[in-house]
Amino acid sequence: MFIYGGIGVFLILITANIILNRIIQHKVSEKLQHLSPALKISFSSINSSLITSSLSLNNLIIDYIPDSTEHQHQHAIRFSVVELHGISFLKILFRRTLSINNLNLSNGAMYLDRFLLNKKDTAPMHLFAQPPFEDISINHFQLTAIHVFEHTDKVNKLLLKGNVGIDEINISDATKAFTPDNFHFGAVKSSLSDINYAIPNAYHTLMIKQVIIDSQQGIFQIKSIKLLPQHNKSDFFRSSGNQPLYVEASIADISIFKLDIRNLFDKKLVAEKITINNPDLNIYSEAVGTKQVLSRSFLFIDLKENLAAIQADLFRVVHASITYEETTGDHLQLNGNIETDTLKTRITDSLFSNHDIQFKTLTCALTDIQTVIPGTYQHIQIKRLNIDRKGTLQASSLRIIPQYNKFEMGQKAGHQIDVVDAAISGITITKLDLLKCLQQKLIAEQIWIKESNISIFRDRRLPRISQYQPLPVAFLKSIPIHIRVHHFKVSPSTLSYEEFPKDGLQTGLLKIEKLQLSLSPFISHPTPSDPDHMDLHMEGSIMGSGTINASVSLPFNPGKDYYISGAIDNLDVTSLNPSAENLGNFHVESGLLNNLSFQFSLNDEKASGKVVGEYHNLVLDKLKGNKKIAKFPSFMLKHVIIPKNKDKSLPVARRTGTIDYKFDHTRFFSFYLLKSLLSGIESSFTFGFLLPK
Structure with a gap:
């Protein structure tokens, strides 16, 4: 009786297992068929086992058709085998919870329709408005040998292939979007x-x-x-x-x-x-x-x-x-x-x-x-640029190179421009706030431009654009970049300015050697707590002879004047001939400028001040267009306009000239300074008004 009873129970369990598996397979098939109206799901066979808590589908095909009127546009998924192991059937029946230990999808192919991808179809967000499960948990999910294709009417193009594995997937509420609060997962390996x-x-x-x-x-x-x-x-x-x-x-x-x-x-x-x-x-x-x-x-x-x-x-x-x-x-x-x-x-x-x-x-x-350089025909080349953790920026071997030769540059622009050709050995910026640079702010302790050779050329035969040129501080305030540097300096360098005159046959050249410059502080947008001005000091040698030094006070307050003071010492005036002959049409026979000191102020309207000079053996000749000496103008220069000597034996009043020059707002600041200085030199001579312009 015990044996017969055991066999009976065994047969009942087998029968119950077969019946329950049939019920499960039917329910799964029914759920898949009615999962969503936009999904068409089919498979060749389905197998389940209550004993092993497993379910498998063979040759699973899922077609996603968001628009029933356009069957030709659809996404499709194919898997040869889908295996679910460790299924909790009781949770499915009584708690509407899908709990799976392992979900394996093998030998799959996904076909994504290009038209739907471009359209950015939003239907998948509402694909499962009434999902069969409230929450889903999968201990391990595995995609093996998956191929993803882009599908068009003509061809299937491979987008990617490979394997994907994800552990501990949990969806708290299947009716909601996959957000970090609703969708959790563990390790990923793919x-x-x-x-x-x-x-x-x-x-x-x-x-x-x-x-x-x-x-x-x-x-x-x-x-x-x-x-x-x-x-x-x-x-x-x-x-x-x-x-x-x-x-x-x-x-x-x-x-x-x-x-x-x-x-x-x-x-x-x-x-x-x-x-x-x-x-x-x-x-x-x-x-x-x-x-x-x-x-x-x-x-x-x-x-x-x-x-x-x-x-x-x-x-x-x-x-x-x-x-x-x-x-x-x-x-x-x-x-x-x-x-x-x-x-x-x-x-x-x-x-x-x-x-x-x-x-x-x-x-x-x-x-x-x-x-x-935007808006120009100038190239910048930097051989090397380094930035370290302390905020020190070092740029070495910098070049500014015109794209065309110096005469073609102005012709390309159609007007007068400064053509720059420069070689800079290096630039060092210390304690640079790099994060502020991204906010258009240059904040640093020091900017140091090392030894340089800078050449500037201008063709005066071309038309000049007459546009407003602000004074330096006003210009700095107008630029969007906020500059705040404690000290700016330039090591001994050479600056050459070459100009082709409006009426002339060749260029004139003025060169300043051993030019050094220092500016402190260097601020473009001052605040009330900043100093009321910037101090600029520069010195150099004109045409390799004598020295020039100047100090400029640049006020932040637009109502304040700029103050300039300095001196030129021991200048051999004959060194100016490369500029004087071609730009001024006069020749310096001899002359030594022992000293020329200057002090003046300037603003948006005019420059006012004085110059005091001392020179010896100054002899000038006026030239004609072919560089021959014009006898009568030369006689006037030597005997009437410019005395040969002015030394300390003369009273200071006779060696002093008054600077009184009206500002031309269409000219650069450097032109303003030079013309102001020349106006003082001109007035220092009794008949200075007769000097050639």
């Missing part, structure tokens, strides 16, 4: 490869060889990244519907350590360390403002929609090569390394606004920097 993604409406394709994620090891690595435009550079803007950014880029790899994957749901990339190796970026954009470019570029719009902020304890860019060019011809090119500590960025329409990026320290070592 390997995806052959990623090929056409960014919607941006006319660029993103290609990635491999993406490796291992959250337990704290590793997120992206290998071999390429961003390629879908049209040639020459016709990109026209063929892309006036998309403003053309970007061709490659990156060897991006390594992200200790990434908090959960923050990605909030569009935040938070990690301990981010390293970008060997980025090579070539960016070409329309000649419009940066904000306008970004607001119109789907490249940036896509980035902004998927990533709102970046945070990292250490951010590093290694062996970068970046080239930026605009349709106007303006460009920037650099190579090198960049590293920041405690980086925090927020991505907005303007890329980075005043407070969108923060960091503790920034270091970099950049080389071969090349750019164009």
Whole structure:
């Protein structure tokens, strides 16, 4: 009886198991069929086991059709095997809870319709308005050998392939959106490869060889990244519907350590360390403002929609090569390394606004920097630029180079311009606040420009633009950059000014050697607590002879005058012939300027002051156009206008000239200073008004 009873119970259990499995299979099939009106689900067979708490589906097919009137546009999912192990059937029946130990989906293919992707269909947000389960928990989820394709009417293009594993998935309320409060998961381990993604409406394709994620090891690595435009550079803007950014880029790899994957749901990339190796970026954009470019570029719009902020304890860019060019011809090119500590960025329409990026320290070592000064035909080249953790910026071997020869530059501009050709051995800025630089503020202890050779050329034969030129302090206040530097200095340098006269046959040259300059403080937007002026001091040697020194007081209060004082000593006046002969049409036979001291003030209206001179053996000849001596004008210069000697034996009053010069607002400050000084020299002679103009 015991044996028969046992066999009976066993048969009853088997029968009950078969019946219950049939019921489960039927219920699962029914639930799948009515899961959502937008989903069409089918499979070849279904198997379940109460004993092993498992369920499997073979050849599962899911078609997502958001619009029943357009069956040709649909997403589709195919899996050869779907296995669920460790299912709690009691929770499903009595608590509407789906609890699974292992969910494995093998040999899958996903077909994403390009039309629906571009349309950005929102139906998936409401796909499960009445889900069969209130909450879902999966101990381990595994996608094996998954292939994702982009589907069009003509072809299926592979977007990516690989494996994905996620532990401890929990959805608290299946009726709500997947937010960090509602969707939780544990460790993630995946390997995806052959990623090929056409960014919607941006006319660029993103290609990635491999993406490796291992959250337990704290590793997120992206290998071999390429961003390629879908049209040639020459016709990109026209063929892309006036998309403003053309970007061709490659990156060897991006390594992200200790990434908090959960923050990605909030569009935040938070990690301990981010390293970008060997980025090579070539960016070409329309000649419009940066904000306008970004607001119109789907490249940036896509980035902004998927990533709102970046945070990292250490951010590093290694062996970068970046080239930026605009349709106007303006460009920037650099190579090198960049590293920041405690980086925090927020991505907005303007890329980075005043407070969108923060960091503790920034270091970099950049080389071969090349750019164009906006609105000019001048290039800047920097051989090397370093920034250390103390905020010391060092730039070495700087060049400012005209794009064309000095005569063509003015012709290109169509008016008079200063053509600058300069070689600067180096620039050092100490205690630079780099974070403030991103807010258009230059705050530092000192700016030191080292030995330089600067040449300036102007062609006076071209028309001159008559536009208002403010005094130095007013100009500094007008620029948007806030400069606050304790001390600005220039080491002994050479400054050459060459000019082709309006009526002449060749250029004249004036050179100041061993020029040194010091300015303290250097402030563009003063505050009430700042000093009331800046002190400028400079000294040098005119044409390699004698010395000149000058001090200038630059007041912050617009109602105050500028004060200038200084002296020229022991100048061999014949050294001025390269300028005097070609620009002034006179020749210096001999002369030594022992001393010329000057003190005057100036404002927006005029300059007032005096000069006191002492010279010996000064003999001048007036020249004709062919540089022959004009006898009568030369006689007047030698015997009537300019005495041969003025020494200390003469009373000071006879060696003093009055500075009285009206300010021409269309001229630069340097012209104002020179003309004021010359007006005093002219008035120091009895018949100075007869001097050639």
